[in-house]
Amino acid sequence: MAINKLMRATLRAISYPDINSKKHYKTERLVVNLAHKHYLRPFYRIWDHKVLVENHEIPVRVFAPKMKGKFPVLLFFHGGGWVTGSIDSYDKVCSNMAQITNHIVVSVDYRLAPEYPFPIGLEDCYAVAKELFLNSDIFRISPEEITLIGDSAGGNIAAVVSLMARDRGDFSPKKQILLYPATYNDHSESAPFPSIIENGTDFILTSRRIRDYMDLYIQNKQQDWNNPYFAPLLAEDLSNQPNTLILTAEYDPLRDEGEAYGKKLRKFGNEVEIHRLADALHGFISLSPSFPHVKKSYAYINRFLQHFI
Secondary structure: OOOOHHHHHHHHHOOOOOOOHHHHHHHHHHHHHHHOOOOOOOHHHEEEEEEEEOOEEEEEEEEOOOOOOOOOEEEEEOOOOOOOOOOOOOHHHHHHHHHHHOOEEEEEOOOOOOOOOOOHHHHHHHHHHHHHHHOHHHHOOOHHHEEEEEEOHHHHHHHHHHHHHHHHOOOOOOEEEEEOOOOOOOOOOOOOOHHHHHOOOOOOOOHHHHHHHHHHHOOOHHHHOOOOOOOHHHOOOOOOOOEEEEEEEEEOOOHHHHHHHHHHHHHOOOOEEEEEEEEEEOOHHHOOOOOHHHHHHHHHHHHHHHHOO
């Protein structure tokens, strides 16, 4: 259903254009965690673990399909602008994902900015990915049966983990799924993407909020602003990347940069699918599985996962 005038007015009213996320990020974290808590989650198919990296433990949560058996793995990095979100706030998303895809979902509770700025949370995610790929036999699968997946900032992380894996040579992901990913560094009025201007004020996720989150995430702007591990669209070389599925939302300021990343991946010889969901907003994967956009998303995801076995 198209977004009508009443819905536009409602979205505009709740887009918080005047909130300074740099000052109020702790409040936003609390709101996100309370709003998305999964009070009825099925404990019997969920396990909490920790991955030990040097002197730091990274919490991970494992979600399994209801049936018993051997399943491929989706390694999931949550969204939230690198500043909010957690394995708790994404409980419902990951539980649904495990059931709908018939995959085990491993969700990573990486450290958040600004307390832990770039690249600390990213390195947490890379460490978990490396541990999983090098020890995939714990799930009785091969590394080729592991797919990286993330939404928004988590989509950024999934893309960057793939780049880092290629550059460091530790492991080699074969598949990645990027849901409305952040891939660029400029979300001001001078940004090269029309979606920043067209969708940057009236659709809940505003361009100002994106800029605030990025400012909280980046520690040394002068040094890291053009770092491809911060903004992967800036990478000069995107060769040898996984088969990629990118899903974007029509009314999302991040829409164009996500699609541009897919097109650039293609230019370097990678196999890429890009699908824009009409009338969708940023963050749609967190909606109920009964929503049309979520149903369509999982149709794309399942087809992609089954095609690249």
